[in-house]
Amino acid sequence: MAATLNKLKKDYPWIQTPLIVGAPMRLIALDEIAIEVSRAGGIGFLAAGTDISQTSAHLQKVKASFERQPIKTRDDLLPIGLGFITWGAPLTPSLQLIAQYRPAAIWLFAYKDPDHLTEWVEGVRQASPETRIWIQIGSVAQALETLLLSPDILVVQGADAGGHGLVKGAGLIPLLPEVADSITSGLGEGESKPVLIAAGGIMESRTASAALALGASGVVLGTRLLATPEAAITPGYRNEVLRASDGGQTTVRTKVYDSVRGTTGWSEHYNARGVINRTLRDHEEGLDVEENKKLYEEEVKKGDEGWGFGGRMTTYAGAGVGLVREVKPAADVVREVREGVKEVLGRVVL
Amino acid sequence: MAATLNKLKKDYPWIQTPLIVGAPMRLIALDEIAIEVSRAGGIGFLAAGTDISQTSAHLQKVKASFERQPIKTRDDLLPIGLGFITWGAPLTPSLQLIAQYRPAAIWLFAYKDPDHLTEWVEGVRQASPETRIWIQIGSVAQALETLLLSPDILVVQGADAGGHGLVKGAGLIPLLPEVADSITSGLGEGESKPVLIAAGGIMESRTASAALALGASGVVLGTRLLATPEAAITPGYRNEVLRASDGGQTTVRTKVYDSVRGTTGWSEHYNARGVINRTLRDHEEGLDVEENKKLYEEEVKKGDEGWGFGGRMTTYAGAGVGLVREVKPAADVVREVREGVKEVLGRVVL
Incomplete structure (x- = not known):
């Protein structure tokens, strides 16, 4: 675990741990929330989704913000992530954006088939070699299928997640440990194990602590961030x-x-x-x-x-x-979840 | 948390913590598994289910076992629990069994309506006043509905559970904390809060640790115990x-x-x-x-x-x-899950 956290801190030098990630919610997680989550020591994702026509403008705003007020990054990468729904986003222009803005991470979701995902992964690696590749999966089968592409991060999405995901699924409690075990036995010699980040039902510190106990190295907030002023929702x-x-x-x-x-x-x-x-x-x-x-x-x-x-x-x-009860700034949410984990785990008496 | 564990140890003096409970799986969890789980420091439940025609014989075997080789109990109660599916089990003969054998706990599942559940709860309290009452719920609404009956334990069942449960449901990660918050705000002055025990997807130490981080004071094993020699399955x-x-x-x-x-x-x-x-x-x-x-x-x-x-x-x-990979004695399963929790929680690096 310590080695994994060191890798995360090397890859995303501005983060604090436990790592809190802002989900790339299509049409909702745009420049503002991505900036705020990263500034609070998380990894904020900007959603490109399926239609990238506005994404360049959003990235420009993110870039300008971090030029005005930089945070520690690596290889001059933009200290946020960018999320694509791969069945819908146009590959070539997406790769051009990635090459131009060089975000620290690319999150690929909902691949058509393994070959199409391979095109994306190879394209991203060419467009911006320093950018880390995150692949979202929702089953053990998908985890094993994507392992061949050597993703840096597997985002393991449980069935409690809001918005899109697999029709059939398990909650994080059984899913994440089984994914962890399967990729360990599925790896070839010398192949490095992707880091697991948990998504689906994580709203506050207790839920985040549970995900860490399962073996996740970080957690994704989606629904919780809807109740922030920075989310682009009505x-x-x-x-x-x-x-x-x-x-x-x-x-x-x-x-x-x-x-x-x-x-x-x-x-x-x-x-x-x-x-x-x-x-x-x-x-x-x-x-x-x-x-x-x-x-x-x-x-x-x-x-x-x-x-x-x-x-x-x-x-x-x-x-x-039901665990979302008040609107507060995204940065406050990120800090509260992160700081609450220590207290929650300290409360567990065996 | 410490006060809750003390209460559990007082109510069930033979247990070790974290508490591991064997689910009263209908037709499957009979005398053998109930005895073994309790002997290993958990709380073993014998399933009466809906048809109690064999239950007296099973209870007799349990009683004989603990007469031959006693474990520490309270008020001479039988150191196991007994589970009923309340819509199906016949009330009067069930209460007679409870009065005769005085198990340490009664687990009531799948109530027809609150009034019918009230009859059961009042009946059990009369039949065996020292017996603790466990009620299984699968939603925040059910938790609040049953709170009026002052159960000692609420078994919170998440949607990943095997066998019967609510058609609609959430996994334990969001469900358990929301139940905990709701009952805290739903209690009247001086009313005591039921202890929460988690069920649904708990198979080994990581999953058990997650449930404890969520705020559960113990965990239920169901599916995991199917792969034991003591489970009555083919x-x-x-x-x-x-x-x-x-x-x-x-x-x-x-x-x-x-x-x-x-x-x-x-x-x-x-x-x-x-x-x-x-x-x-x-x-x-x-x-x-x-x-x-x-x-x-x-x-x-x-x-x-x-x-x-x-x-x-x-x-x-x-x-x-998928986390069930080998057959081993129920007592070994209980001990391994319990002892593994400390290691799992120790591995979490923040």
């Missing part, structure tokens, strides 16, 4: 995150939110977790998807009023949404 | 537990296994997690349930050959099934 969305509780009962993994929003392109193996709303209830009662989509499009006009139990606007959020 | 079932891995992908929560086995009576809110087999695949491909049931009944005749990926015999197991 008040309606943010209020619904604050309202929802008992997420095992009030969120669900489904494809219907993608359908009504017209987000096509996700393979059959992926769906997304969101708070149950009228779209979902209508869908379960048999409403035709096209009709549901029309109702959604009408609802969009309502703005913030369109969210909530009776609304139709989508609130992607994880099963731990 | 070699076919046990081999399938050893074979299955990557449980997020290879197990599923479904009602179809109940349907083909003719286990009716579970409410719409409950289903069960088992390893995917031919019954499930046929069901997903649209095979009529009655036809599927007939095929299951044919398969029963094959005995141990009926299990496996291509078989139809049901392998209830949790999403952590």
